[in-house]
Amino acid sequence: MYPNNGQKARAWILLLAVCCLVGLLILPGLAYAQDEVELEVGDAPTSWNSFGVLMTAYPAGGPLGVQANFPVVVFPPLPSPDGYGMCHWWGPSYLGPPAGPSKSPEWDADKGFDADTVNNINPVANTPDQDGHDDGVVFPSVLPDCGIANITVRGVAAGDYYVNAWFDWNRDGDWNDKSVCGCGDNEWAVQDFQVPAGVFSVSIPIVPCHPGSDTDPVWVRVTLSDWELLVLWDHGANPEYAAGGIPSPPVENCLDDGETEDYYLTPEAPPEEFVPEWGSIALLSSGLAGLVGYGSLRHRKK
Ligand SMILES: [Ca+2]
Numbered sequence: 001m002y003p004n005n006g007q008k009a010r011a012w013i014l015l016l017a018v019c020c021l022v023g024l025l026i027l028p029g030l031a032y033a034q035d036e037v038e039l040e041v042g043d044a045p046t047s048w049n050s051f052g053v054l055m056t057a058y059p060a061g062g063p064l065g066v067q068a069n070f071p072v073v074v075f076p077p078l079p080s081p082d083g084y085g086m087c088h089w090w091g092p093s094y095l096g097p098p099a100g101p102s103k104s105p106e107w108d109a110d111k112g113f114d115a116d117t118v119n120n121i122n123p124v125a126n127t128p129d130q131d132g133h134d135d136g137v138v139f140p141s142v143l144p145d146c147g148i149a150n151i152t153v154r155g156v157a158a159g160d161y162y163v164n165a166w167f168d169w170n171r172d173g174d175w176n177d178k179s180v181c182g183c184g185d186n187e188w189a190v191q192d193f194q195v196p197a198g199v200f201s202v203s204i205p206i207v208p209c210h211p212g213s214d215t216d217p218v219w220v221r222v223t224l225s226d227w228e229l230l231v232l233w234d235h236g237a238n239p240e241y242a243a244g245g246i247p248s249p250p251v252e253n254c255l256d257d258g259e260t261e262d263y264y265l266t267p268e269a270p271p272e273e274f275v276p277e278w279g280s281i282a283l284l285s286s287g288l289a290g291l292v293g294y295g296s297l298r299h300r301k302k
Pocket residue numbers: 094095096102103132133134135136259261
């Protein structure tokens with residue numbers, strides 16, 4: 001015996017009511033659970049934010065020059081081309097001086113709870129770089145183009161942990177580019193540099209690259225975690241990790257423990273080297289020749 005139209009309609013209404021009830025019960029629970037999460041995330045600018053407005057990478061804070069596309073926001077409506085914002089589950093390890101506290105929790109980069117009282121970035125005001133405790137990395141004042149520079153990274157690790165770092169060498173607002181100057185590091189410049197358990201301070205060599213000027217500002221991300229990103233990257237299966245982001249779904253892929261610090265660096269110009277010009281060399285040569293000639297004349301007169 002087949003149900004008539006009236007019975008079918010009632011069945012559909014009942015199914016709809018059950019779905020609504022389940023939704024009403026589950027969704028607030030999920031939202032509550034998400035809002036309760038305490039993470040540690042970065043504070044570089046990104047146009048892939050919760051407000052759908054463009055942010056500026058260079059110059060930081062605008063006016064709009066180079067658009068920022070860094071993976072920063074953990075729960076954006078649309079992920080960046082390099083995935084979701086790098087994030088860490090809360091834990092005891094951090095970048096910074098051992099006395100601490102050297103990191104602060106937040107729910108996301110641009111909305112919700114933040115222990116610093118301001119969010120890490122304010123997309124509407126085009127203001128990045130507001131996370132507290134960016135205190136774990138010392139950069140040299142000069143980053144020599146295609147030379148070697150050493151960054152000092154200090155912190156506290158609950159075991160054998162790893163430091164990763166990205167530099168936006170070509171200044172295009174992301175950290176996903178390969179070798180830019182043909183002289184060494186790609187933008188994933190430090191890959192799983194292992195640091196010892198406990199209080200650590202390490203010097204890590206990098207090869208900087210400046211396609212424009214040596215003093216062009218550059219956004220840098222430095223991350224500490226017990227996860228090896230080369231393993232997570234998995235030969236390119238998860239390219240987001242190579243570009244400072246994480247794949248979807250975001251929270252499940254957040255790194256355990258550790259911290260991410262984002263920096264807006266403005267390197268100083270390298271000291272000028274003395275390189276004599278050809279005109280000076282010719283003048284010096286003729287002067288020396290004249291002296292030699294005068295000396296030989298005097299010698300013959302004696
Ligand atoms: Ca820190």
